[in-house]
Amino acid sequence: MRRIKIILFFMLMLSSAVFADHKGSKGMVDELSVITMKDYKVIEIAVSELRKKINNFEEYKISLYKAGRDNYVVIFSDPNMPAGQRGSSPKMPSFKVEINAKQEVINSHFIR
Numbered sequence: 001m002r003r004i005k006i007i008l009f010f011m012l013m014l015s016s017a018v019f020a021d022h023k024g025s026k027g028m029v030d031e032l033s034v035i036t037m038k039d040y041k042v043i044e045i046a047v048s049e050l051r052k053k054i055n056n057f058e059e060y061k062i063s064l065y066k067a068g069r070d071n072y073v074v075i076f077s078d079p080n081m082p083a084g085q086r087g088s089s090p091k092m093p094s095f096k097v098e099i100n101a102k103q104e105v106i107n108s109h110f111i112r
Helices: 002-019 037-051
Strands: 061-067 071-077 094-099 105-111
Touching (some): 037 061, 037 071, 037 094, 037 105, 071 105
Antiparallel strands (some): 071 094, 094 105
């Protein structure tokens, strides 16, 4: 039992040392993005809509936009597309989902 407590203590110390600098200045942990739970729910709804059209979507980049006061637009696209390029890439089609304030899908389609 004492051995387990010692191992747990060292695991806790190691994990706190790794995540102590959560800003990533040491290159150990980098914050990718911060989203609210409402944003998460919108993305979850959009992913559900995407699943109806595409089976393998793990490689997609997700972009979330606020459209107007309460609507959202979620765009799934190729993460290797050059900045500023619109539409789909030759490797994968882009997909757009529009969601209203009631968190209902109001439009979804592939992007050319």
